[in-house]
Amino acid sequence: MTTTRHQAKIETRSLTVSFDEKRVLTPIDVSIAAHGVTALIGPSGCGKSTFLRALNRMHDTVERAEVSGEVLLDGEDIYHRDVDPVAVRRRVGMVFQRPNPLPGSIFDNVAFGLRVAGHTAPQAIPERVERALRRAALWSEVKDRLRAPASALSGGQQQRLCIARAIAIEPDVLLMDEPCSALDPIATEHVEALITELKARYTVVLVTHSLAQARRVSDHTAFFYLGALVEFGPSERVLLAPDDERTRSYVRGAIG
Amino acid sequence: MKSARNVAFGALAGSALLLLLLALALVLGSVVVAGIPALARGSTDGLAAATVGTALVTAIMTLLGVPFAVITAVYLAEYAPECSTTTRWVRAAVRALAGVPSIVFGLFGLGFFVLFVGRGMDRILYPGLGAVFGRPCVLWSGATLAVLTLPVVIVTTEEALRRVPRELREAALALGATKLETTFVVVLPAARVGVLTGVVLAIGRGAGEVAPILFTGAANFVPDLPTDVRAMFMHLGFHLYALSTQAADVSRSRPAAQATALLLLLVTLALNGTAIALRHRASRE
Ligand SMILES: Nc1ncnc2c1ncn2[C@@H]1O[C@H](COP(=O)(O)OP(=O)(O)O)[C@@H](O)[C@H]1O
Numbered sequence: 166m167t168t169t170r171h172q173a174k175i176e177t178r179s180l181t182v183s184f185d186e187k188r189v190l191t192p193i194d195v196s197i198a199a200h201g202v203t204a205l206i207g208p209s210g211c212g213k214s215t216f217l218r219a220l221n222r223m224h225d226t227v228e229r230a231e232v233s234g235e236v237l238l239d240g241e242d243i244y245h246r247d248v249d250p251v252a253v254r255r256r257v258g259m260v261f262q263r264p265n266p267l268p269g270s271i272f273d274n275v276a277f278g279l280r281v282a283g284h285t286a287p288q289a290i291p292e293r294v295e296r297a298l299r300r301a302a303l304w305s306e307v308k309d310r311l312r313a314p315a316s317a318l319s320g321g322q323q324q325r326l327c328i329a330r331a332i333a334i335e336p337d338v339l340l341m342d343e344p345c346s347a348l349d350p351i352a353t354e355h356v357e358a359l360i361t362e363l364k365a366r367y368t369v370v371l372v373t374h375s376l377a378q379a380r381r382v383s384d385h386t387a388f389f390y391l392g393a394l395v396e397f398g399p400s401e402r403v404l405l406a407p408d409d410e411r412t413r414s415y416v417r418g419a420i421g
Numbered sequence: 422m423k424s425a426r427n428v429a430f431g432a433l434a435g436s437a438l439l440l441l442l443l444a445l446a447l448v449l450g451s452v453v454v455a456g457i458p459a460l461a462r463g464s465t466d467g468l469a470a471a472t473v474g475t476a477l478v479t480a481i482m483t484l485l486g487v488p489f490a491v492i493t494a495v496y497l498a499e500y501a502p503e504c505s506t507t508t509r510w511v512r513a514a515v516r517a518l519a520g521v522p523s524i525v526f527g528l529f530g531l532g533f534f535v536l537f538v539g540r541g542m543d544r545i546l547y548p549g550l551g552a553v554f555g556r557p558c559v560l561w562s563g564a565t566l567a568v569l570t571l572p573v574v575i576v577t578t579e580e581a582l583r584r585v586p587r588e589l590r591e592a593a594l595a596l597g598a599t600k601l602e603t604t605f606v607v608v609l610p611a612a613r614v615g616v617l618t619g620v621v622l623a624i625g626r627g628a629g630e631v632a633p634i635l636f637t638g639a640a641n642f643v644p645d646l647p648t649d650v651r652a653m654f655m656h657l658g659f660h661l662y663a664l665s666t667q668a669a670d671v672s673r674s675r676p677a678a679q680a681t682a683l684l685l686l687l688v689t690l691a692l693n694g695t696a697i698a699l700r701h702r703a704s705r706e
């Protein structure tokens with residue numbers, strides 16, 4: 166894992182995804198640098214989630230989905246036939262649009278990934294759980310009720326729990342698919358602050374339907390339109406002075 | 422016109438309900454009214470053995486059948502490719518199994534479990550010792566009942582598994598769980614209420630069945646409580662059948678039959694009640 170050479174954390178080469186033979190992504194070539202937040206924006210249905218889920222081999226679990234092309238993680242293709250998708254998902258974590266706590270306690274949710282990976286000694290798990298909850302800025306709110314069911318938390322807390330759960334297994338990359346779309350403004354603010362914190366350690370790829378959010382938290386922005394990557398670059402430029410006509414109309418609010 | 426039709430339908434539905442309640446009251450009432458004094462006299466031999474035997478064979482049925490059914494349901498819901506020929510055949514087989522008359526299960530149990538599996542085990546485990554497993558016994562009766570109740574557990578479990586939201590599976594998979602871990606650690610526990618519903622239905626069907634145990638293990642009279650799964654056993658349903666058809670003087674054995682009927686009702690209720698209570702507790706957690 167050498168990121169010292171100036172190598173992209175994630176690089177896609179002619180990446181496409183089809184559902185039932187129907188292509189929903191035009192071949193995508195993009196290179197995402199380590200650390201920092203990359204925002205994916207675009208009208209709904211343009212393929213943001215589909216692209217994101219290709220980065221941790223989530224499409225493998227859907228029978229009708231087919232991925233072609235390459236996704237290089239630290240220079241190695243995660244779709245190579247010797248690569249185990251489970252190992253990929255341990256390095257590339259994911260947070261979903263709607264908080265989806267597992268049945269069971271707050272503690273069990275954060276410990277889940279550690280337990281299934283089986284590398285952590287049982288007596289070391291509480292410490293790892295605490296660290297993950299602290300990093301997710303949730304520790305002070307839940308430290309007295311770790312055994313309470315996760316479903317008893319508020320929506321915003323549940324989403325931070327999902328983030329804690331994802332970072333407990335110490336991935337390199339964190340994929341987030343509209344993590345704030347089901348949250349109220351205050352919870353959204355918490356999660357955004359957290360994303361800004363996390364980018365020091367992780368490479369974050371964030372799908373968002375909010376241009377304001379992209380402006381607040383992202384370093385790079387990719388604009389998707391009808392399954393194609395139209396424009397990619399530093400967020401200020403893409404969001405404020407885009408080159409492409411389609412990007413311009415989208416950020417002006419004309420399409421989407 | 423419309424309201425007249427409504428009234429007619431209302432009256433029809435009302436009388437159907439009344440008829441049903443009447444039948445229920447008659448059946449339950451006569452069993453309870455006649456059974457209580459007969460049971461109180463306590464003069465009937467073999468009732469304790471038959472009660473324990475009924476509970477035992479139902480327990481064996483559950484222990485053997487439910488794991489098998491759950492694994493089949495997991496295969497169908499989680500692993501089987503949706504439109505493959507194998508899946509279609511497995512589904513058709515489950516449906517066909519549900520429609521087979523129970524006496525046929527009895528013959529199947531005799532042929533398969535007693536003669537094929539049991540004798541086969543004897544040949545390997547106890548060569549030259551005669552029949553140990555290779556004869557009718559409570560184990561094979563339980564196994565036969567397990568096969569009889571497979572379809573209902575498979576179908577309810579599969580439906581429960583399919584109702585587990587995709588987000589939950591994705592949560593586990595995204596955390597680096599394998600498909601197997603996701604299925605058994607997350608999805609199956611989330612579907613446990615459905616699984617237990619299947620168990621309730623299976624016990625409801627299996628506990629009172631006589632035909633499947635006729636040739637596979639039920640005995641006319643073994644007054645000692647069952648202690649060995651390789652021995653024949655008494656069963657309340659079979660006992661009732663024997664008392665009312667095979668006694669030399671049917672009027673003399675009537676009180677015993679009434680006591681047996683009441684006990685059979687109570688045991689089935691108790692077994693069902695336990696399963697329902699378990700299910701209720703699981704659904705509240
Ligand atoms: N599981 C699926 N099966 C079939 N089509 C899908 C599936 N998921 C997404 N699609 C299709 O792929 C396209 C892109 O969807 P998506 O990636 O969810 O868009 P976005 O996240 O940008 O709103 C849509 O046309 C959608 O209908």
Ligand SMILES: [Mg+2]
Pocket residue numbers: 213214215342
């Ligand atoms: Mg989406």
